[in-house]
Amino acid sequence: MRNGRCRQCNLPDQGGPVSLARLAEDRVDHRFKGLPPDADGLSVAELTAQRRNLFTGGFTSPVLALSAERLEHNLALMETYAARHGLAFAPHGKTTMAPQLFRRQIEHGAWGITLAVPHQVRVARAFGIERIFLANELVDPAALKWIAAQLDTDPAFRFICYVDSVRGVELMDAALRGTARPLDVVVELAAGEGARTGVRTEAECAAVADAVAATGTLRLVGVAGYEGEVPGADPERVRAWLRRLVALAADFDKAGRFTAAGPDEIVISAGGSAWFDAVADVFAEIPELSRPVLKLLRSGAYVSHDDGHYRKVTPFNRIPEEGALEPAFRLWTQVVSRPSPDQAFTNAGKRDAAYDLDLPFPQVVRRGDTERPATGIEVTALSDQHAWLRTAPGADLEVGDWLGLGLSHPCTSFDKWQLIPVAQADGTVVEYIRTFF
Numbered sequence: 030m031r032n033g034r035c036r037q038c039n040l041p042d043q044g045g046p047v048s049l050a051r052l053a054e055d056r057v058d059h060r061f062k063g064l065p066p067d068a069d070g071l072s073v074a075e076l077t078a079q080r081r082n083l084f085t086g087g088f089t090s091p092v093l094a095l096s097a098e099r100l101e102h103n104l105a106l107m108e109t110y111a112a113r114h115g116l117a118f119a120p121h122g123k124t125t126m127a128p129q130l131f132r133r134q135i136e137h138g139a140w141g142i143t144l145a146v147p148h149q150v151r152v153a154r155a156f157g158i159e160r161i162f163l164a165n166e167l168v169d170p171a172a173l174k175w176i177a178a179q180l181d182t183d184p185a186f187r188f189i190c191y192v193d194s195v196r197g198v199e200l201m202d203a204a205l206r207g208t209a210r211p212l213d214v215v216v217e218l219a220a221g222e223g224a225r226t227g228v229r230t231e232a233e234c235a236a237v238a239d240a241v242a243a244t245g246t247l248r249l250v251g252v253a254g255y256e257g258e259v260p261g262a263d264p265e266r267v268r269a270w271l272r273r274l275v276a277l278a279a280d281f282d283k284a285g286r287f288t289a290a291g292p293d294e295i296v297i298s299a300g301g302s303a304w305f306d307a308v309a310d311v312f313a314e315i316p317e318l319s320r321p322v323l324k325l326l327r328s329g330a331y332v333s334h335d336d337g338h339y340r341k342v343t344p345f346n347r348i349p350e351e352g353a354l355e356p357a358f359r360l361w362t363q364v365v366s367r368p369s370p371d372q373a374f375t376n377a378g379k380r381d382a383a384y385d386l387d388l389p390f391p392q393v394v395r396r397g398d399t400e401r402p403a404t405g406i407e408v409t410a411l412s413d414q415h416a417w418l419r420t421a422p423g424a425d426l427e428v429g430d431w432l433g434l435g436l437s438h439p440c441t442s443f444d445k446w447q448l449i450p451v452a453q454a455d456g457t458v459v460e461y462i463r464t465f466f
Contacts, residue, residue: 061448063092083456090363091377095451099357106352108137114309119143119162121329128156143327147172152465163190166197170204177208191217198240205246215251220258251296252278271311282318298325306344330439333357337387337437360434373418378411387437395431
């Protein structure tokens with residue numbers, strides 16, 4: 030805090046959770062790319078009330094926009110999918126780092142929010158999120174002490190995180206000694222040799238569980254992992270690994286590792302955005318255990334979906350009868366150079382668009398009030414602030430045209446924008462989403 034203001038959101042610091050309404054009190058200025066220059070000094074609420082049009086309301090290019098209709102569709106679809114399959118849902122918040130979207134996800138039935146690092150937990154807690162699943166082992170003493178204080182001061186706060194080593198358990202225990210409330214942990218089972226984090230074998234999982242049991246600061250509540258890291262992932266390999274995860278929970282339960290003094294429920298958690306159908310299938314096979322099972326799905330990219338990677342890998346391609354997610358992002362950029370018949374450049378680049386999985390996809394050209402398909406136009410490279418376009422013979426593209434780009438990978442799209450307009454199909458902007466990366 031500085032001068033009585035919260036540095037994170039530039040709002041008066043009043044203690045306790047920040048109301049989402051207070052985000053609307055923030056002032057529009059140079060911090061926020063793409064917003065109308067003549068809106069400087071207005072509050073976000075005042076700008077929202079003007080219901081400006083994305084194309085005629087003074088927005089400058091490049092500007093990233095979310096579709097209001099598609100955003101709502103995706104939120105509702107995953108709510109009904111999780112309910113239909115008996116899954117609790119803790120979508121991964123690292124995708125958006127947007128408390129407004131966290132709250133909408135919870136309103137659409139989410140159990141809580143998954144996060145990856147302590148800073149993200151602080152953002153979620155600042156906005157009153159009461160259930161957080163940290164999909165990482167946490168060994169930072171300062172972060173552990175802060176979380177312990179959160180647990181001590183808020184009896185309603187539920188926090189769960191991974192453990193994946195005896196050494197990690199020892200470090201956590203050392204940092205947490207003297208705290209009043211034990212920290213809930215799940216043993217992370219690795220997706221295989223050479224995969225990312227997690228314990229490689231069941232014997233090592235048991236050793237980690239024994240280390241947890243030997244502390245007074247940690248409480249074993251379940252098992253978890255990430256099937257997206259299964260080497261050579263295909264339906265058979267992913268389901269085989271998920272069955273290992275379920276069997277590990279059953280073995281732990283049989284061995285009494287979830288003791289009478291332990292949790293009211295056993296947590297079994299998995300689920301990225303590419304294999305949640307496999308998670309639903311295998312979690313439906315979980316046998317009866319000594320306590321109710323919290324079947325916790327963690328897919329996060331569904332909120333905006335995309336036009337590239339996740340469009341190709343979404344499970345809804347395999348299960349079309351369950352519905353379909355819709356890409357909600359579009360990056361609007363302007364043609365600033367047309368040096369030759371087969372080349373053009375726009376003013377959006379790596380600072381504005383995700384490019385780690387795929388380059389952006391030209392979708393529509395807008396000239397005045399007319400919008401048409403971006404036929405014969407391809408993004409071939411990105412510089413920091415330019416998109417390189419290859420144009421086929423006859424492609425109708427001029428300096429000054431607006432080009433609407435689809436993006437691949439939501440996680441590296443949200444992080445480039447602090448305040449994102451949400452527009453209806455006719456271009457009317459009805460909301461602004463604030464991110465905290």
